[in-house]
Amino acid sequence: MLKALVLAAGLGSRIRAVAGDLPKPLVPFGGDAILAHNLRWLADSGVREVWINLHYAADAIREAIGDGEAFGLRVHYVYEPELLGTAGALGNIRQAFDETMLVVYGDSVVRCDLAALQARHYVQKAEATIALFDRDRHAHTGIAGGRVRITADQAVERFLEGIGDAVADPLVNAGVYMVEPTILDLIPTAGLVDFGRDVFPQMLQQGRRLSAYVIEDGGYCLGLDTPQSYAAGVALLEQGKVSL
Template sequence: MKALILAAGAGTRLRPLTDTCPKPMAPIAGQPLLAWTLEWLRRYGVTEAALNLHHLPDVVRAGLGDGSRFGIRLRYAVEEELRGTAGALHNFPGFFDQTFLVIYGDLLLDIDLDDLIRFHRQQGAIMTLALKRTDTPHSQGMIDIDTTGRVKRFIEKPAVWDGGDTANAGVYVCEPEIVSWTPPGFSDFGHDIIPALLHAGVPVYGRPLRGYLLDIGTPAAYEQAQQEWRARQEARGERGKRQEVSEARGEGQEARGERGKR
């Protein structure tokens, strides 16, 4: 599978850190944010990723290289003028020739991609959005869905919102047809493409995410990310140690067998 990682943002709210480091390369628990993203994508079978760059692009390229250490082949495009979240697709002609992912580059995440992709295919969607809950609708892309998950309404950062607390999480599963819905020049998924798809009756769906996701775009969120992610890694390490001990004792095999009987 392929992915587009949106990594062109300047991250002005994280200054002075982002004066010398692009927001997607901000260090989190010992390595850049995008390194965690690539490790997560590889676990779900992503083998190629495209990144649009703008602010300090050489820092990103130097930090990630060709992607070989992550097991993902990377390609880059530097935008002298920003093209928007959807316009970024046109940086990579011919690349999006199969079902692909779009990931916002300022997200620290460990969500179940298999669940999202499976739902997308079951529904026959052209685009499926991972959904989260929020109590700040004025700063989010807000969504209403029906009982099947089909998106009925989408408003980007509404001044007034009379719907529920469901918001766009910034992770999409898309079919290649999405590229043809994206005009040349600047275009944005939230302001332009998703509303156009809904107006045309194209099947767009939303699926509540399973797992962890945090936008690190403010100083408070960045500090939260440091604390929570380090705790998650420590907990994961402890689980791994317990697994190794149980398998050394012959307990792991039995545990797997018991699960298989259920």
């Protein structure tokens, strides 16, 4: 059974006008907190054990989610006195990272077929597989995620983080990864380490197997980390273009 890490330690500075004092993962969206939607999705997809990294308003998240029983999950919390980054958070639980693990960004609402993602990951014999959405095909909120170029056999050949609309490649990092413990050599035991800026580029430089899964039709990626992207997500929900 898959384990998952949900990244929930961000400061939420850009969405403060919407969130107030709430941490991003607890911002209400479609009748519940963003994090609650993510946990239900993981549980419905067969995940049973989840780690959540914490920093800003950690106690509020612990109180809202509890031990995870309400979601059909066993939840572990890992507090970060200093932010470690998206990959550093995974390195921080390396003792638990002893098999394939799913990583999900806690300030987004994504829907894709996790069983299909896992199948692609295993078929490709990848060390990491990135879920991608097509900005021309899938519902999204205009997030400036990393742009990805892939080969005909779904291997990643280029990854550019945080470039917005600077290139024409339509495939965008959806913030959902399937990863193997063998990538731990790329994650130092201290300091801030990011998947998009550090780990994935190093994998490509070293010729390691970094694969892609373009999410299926009907899937979507709603980044909800700014007032603008939040408003776009609410509009998509109200228009019936996405369902939770």
